[in-house]
Amino acid sequence: MQQKLYLFIEGEWDNVFFKIFLDDYLCNQYGFEEITYIEFSQTLHSREALRKLVGQEKVNFLLCPDLDARYDKQKMIAKIKKLAEEEFNINFDDVKNKSFVIVQEIESWYLAGFKKSFCDKQQITFYPNTEDANKGTFLKIAKQLKKTPLRLRFELTQTHRSHFSIDEAKQRNKSFRKFLEKVDAQIKRLS
Numbered sequence: 001m002q003q004k005l006y007l008f009i010e011g012e013w014d015n016v017f018f019k020i021f022l023d024d025y026l027c028n029q030y031g032f033e034e035i036t037y038i039e040f041s042q043t044l045h046s047r048e049a050l051r052k053l054v055g056q057e058k059v060n061f062l063l064c065p066d067l068d069a070r071y072d073k074q075k076m077i078a079k080i081k082k083l084a085e086e087e088f089n090i091n092f093d094d095v096k097n098k099s100f101v102i103v104q105e106i107e108s109w110y111l112a113g114f115k116k117s118f119c120d121k122q123q124i125t126f127y128p129n130t131e132d133a134n135k136g137t138f139l140k141i142a143k144q145l146k147k148t149p150l151r152l153r154f155e156l157t158q159t160h161r162s163h164f165s166i167d168e169a170k171q172r173n174k175s176f177r178k179f180l181e182k183v184d185a186q187i188k189r190l191s
Helices: 012-030 043-054 073-087 106-112 116-122 135-144 149-159 166-172 174-190
Strands: 003-009 032-039 060-064
Touching: 003 012, 003 043, 012 032, 012 106, 012 149, 012 166, 012 174, 043 060, 060 073, 060 174, 106 135, 106 166, 106 174, 135 149, 166 174
Parallel strands: 003 032, 003 060
Antiparallel strands: none
């Protein structure tokens, strides 16, 4: 059975990360025919799309906001609850099992998949554990390389994308690994 996955994500850089680094992996691993990314910033469109999906039993969707903080289960639950009830005006219970919170920010996932040898060659600071990496970390690296954060992201996603390793990212970022486990569990639950 061909499946679709709907990911509700925070913004443009989350969208770029998922499309560049995870799209092929998720399609190949789980047989998704298509993955649709819907940014929270497209509020009206995202509200309508989520409301349509909530009532359907056999549909794959995940809400994926950034926590913007270190791991804290209560903060994660509060983030999803607030997002569901205030932003999307839907019942938290309808989405709590279809939600995943990116610990800290998507930047931690960007940095997780590049091996030490690649980082050394590119003069990018290597972080054995990227769970605490955030926009500030990204800005610091860009400044060290005398690049704008936009230029650094472009180079990582376009020029160096072949150096990104899913396995490396799973080892260096618990949030990234847990996201893939959440997708896996949801697929098994709906099968």
